[in-house]
Amino acid sequence: MNTSVIKKFAIQTYGCQMNVADSELVEGILTKLGLEKTSNFDEADAIFLNTCAIRENAETKVHSRLGNLHKIKLTKPHLIIGVLGCMAQNLKDDLLKNKPYVDIILGPDSYRKIPELINRHEIDNKSIVDTKLSRYEVYENLFPTRGDTFNAWVSIMRGCNKFCSFCIVPFTRGRERSRSIESVVDEVKKAVDQGFAEITLLGQNVNSYKFEGNTFAELLLAVSDINGVKRIRYTSPHPQDINIELLEVMASRKNICNYIHFPMQSGSNEILKKMNRTYTREHFHYMASKIREIMPNCGLSTDIIVGFPGETEEQFRETLDLMEKVKFNSAYTFKYSPRPYTKAEQFTQQISEQVKKERLDEMLVLQRKHTLELNKKMVGTYQQVLIEKESKKSSNHWAGRTDSNEWVIIEKNNSKIKDIVPVEITSATGVILHGQEITGA
Ligand code: SAH
Numbered sequence: 001m002n003t004s005v006i007k008k009f010a011i012q013t014y015g016c017q018m019n020v021a022d023s024e025l026v027e028g029i030l031t032k033l034g035l036e037k038t039s040n041f042d043e044a045d046a047i048f049l050n051t052c053a054i055r056e057n058a059e060t061k062v063h064s065r066l067g068n069l070h071k072i073k074l075t076k077p078h079l080i081i082g083v084l085g086c087m088a089q090n091l092k093d094d095l096l097k098n099k100p101y102v103d104i105i106l107g108p109d110s111y112r113k114i115p116e117l118i119n120r121h122e123i124d125n126k127s128i129v130d131t132k133l134s135r136y137e138v139y140e141n142l143f144p145t146r147g148d149t150f151n152a153w154v155s156i157m158r159g160c161n162k163f164c165s166f167c168i169v170p171f172t173r174g175r176e177r178s179r180s181i182e183s184v185v186d187e188v189k190k191a192v193d194q195g196f197a198e199i200t201l202l203g204q205n206v207n208s209y210k211f212e213g214n215t216f217a218e219l220l221l222a223v224s225d226i227n228g229v230k231r232i233r234y235t236s237p238h239p240q241d242i243n244i245e246l247l248e249v250m251a252s253r254k255n256i257c258n259y260i261h262f263p264m265q266s267g268s269n270e271i272l273k274k275m276n277r278t279y280t281r282e283h284f285h286y287m288a289s290k291i292r293e294i295m296p297n298c299g300l301s302t303d304i305i306v307g308f309p310g311e312t313e314e315q316f317r318e319t320l321d322l323m324e325k326v327k328f329n330s331a332y333t334f335k336y337s338p339r340p341y342t343k344a345e346q347f348t349q350q351i352s353e354q355v356k357k358e359r360l361d362e363m364l365v366l367q368r369k370h371t372l373e374l375n376k377k378m379v380g381t382y383q384q385v386l387i388e389k390e391s392k393k394s395s396n397h398w399a400g401r402t403d404s405n406e407w408v409i410i411e412k413n414n415s416k417i418k419d420i421v422p423v424e425i426t427s428a429t430g431v432i433l434h435g436q437e438i439t440g441a
């Protein structure tokens with residue numbers, strides 16, 4: 001293969017964990033080709049942006065980054081610029097027309113073609129596009145080069161069939177498909193052998209996992225049975241597919257973390273219906289209560305959108321009310337952003353930016369109150385903390401997460417990164433907990 005000019009590559013990743021995992025996959029492919037990874041754009045011969053299209057501002061960031069790359073290319077004509085991921089799918093026509101300096105545009109199901117395309121580009125120097133979505137591609141038998149030190153992302157399913165009316169993902173990532181339990185187990189075993197303490201199972205709708213009749217709960221059990229798996233997390237589930245069987249499996253296994261990301265989106269039944277979310281506020285509240293009944297210390301986080309088309313002040317209040325009832329440990333809150341291809345983009349009564357901002361601000365204040373309240377309840381409790389990194393604020397402290405996904409700062413003792421240590425929570429300031437390692441325990 002002729003990859004002579006191309007020796008070093010860089011990848012910058014935008015968007016969700018699926019993209020992080022995909023970048024690791026691409027890195028695996030390129031490293032196998034003999035290329036070397038660099039984080040310095042100036043010394044790279046190929047630069048890939050793995051892009052996200054979820055909201056308009058995600059796309060804006062990529063456009064401005066491409067502007068920078070164009071400048072680098074003017075001084076280094078052999079540089080290959082590649083756009084991967086969800087925007088590639090979505091914006092290929094615009095990129096081809098307006099950004100001719102982009103050499104390779106690959107959608108999320110086309111990464112196996114990278115070696116062939118780099119080679120082809122070197123020969124004829126034309127832009128190359130492949131954004132075809134596949135019903136089958138799950139990247140079986142391709143092993144990613146993992147970036148983290150303690151956590152291994154393992155993608156178990158791809159795509160989404162839910163078509164929430166606001167969301168572009170079903171268009172950028174295509175239909176749902178799952179890997180076999182055996183291939184997931186195989187990859188997790190390899191990650192454990194490489195020393196990873198935590199495994200995070202990934203999918204756009206991770207708990208819609210289905211392979212030849214096997215369910216997500218069954219897959220979780222199989223992964224939990226693997227020797228040496230200390231912690232299992234998963235993201236992102238859809239509330240419709242959280243059921244009692246899954247909660248009981250989670251409660252029954254020590255190495256499955258007591259944490260669920262439980263995306264509510266709205267607390268108004270009319271809005272949920274217009275969003276095509278397939279559950280009601282009553283069902284959502286019921287499942288949240290069930291989660292806390294079956295796993296009393298379960299951490300709960302959520303995603304909420306404010307300013308969906310037609311959202312009245314009263315409907316917004318219903319969302320705040322459901323937040324009060326459930327009390328999430330944390331929330332990712334977003335202003336609605338109209339996306340191409342989606343149903344909601346066509347809806348009348350789009351909400352003004354000003355109103356969206358006011359609603360978001362009010363929601364953030366409420367969420368901060370809940371976070372602090374729940375964190376304060378943890379003071380005096382004992383938690384198992386997996387040490388992940390040095391604290392940003394002090395080189396004498398570690399930062400790690402509890403089983404329930406709360407960040408805790410502890411003083412460095414003899415412990416090191418990847419250790420799971422017993423900690424007493426001593427104080428709660430905002431979103432961060434402080435604790436003391438219990439030595440000699
Ligand atoms: N599959 C995941 C969501 C992935 S997108 C799930 O169903 O939970 C992550 C979050 O982005 C969504 O939960 C939603 O809150 C937000 N989001 C998606 N499309 C959006 C849009 N058009 N405007 C604002 N937020 C959006």
Ligand code: SF4
Nearest residue numbers: 160162163164167169
């Ligand atoms: Fe988007 Fe809904 Fe699918 Fe999540 S479930 S990826 S929000 S369409």
Ligand code: F3S
Nearest residue numbers: 015016052053054086
């Ligand atoms: Fe973004 Fe695609 Fe993930 S649109 S949020 S990178 S699935």
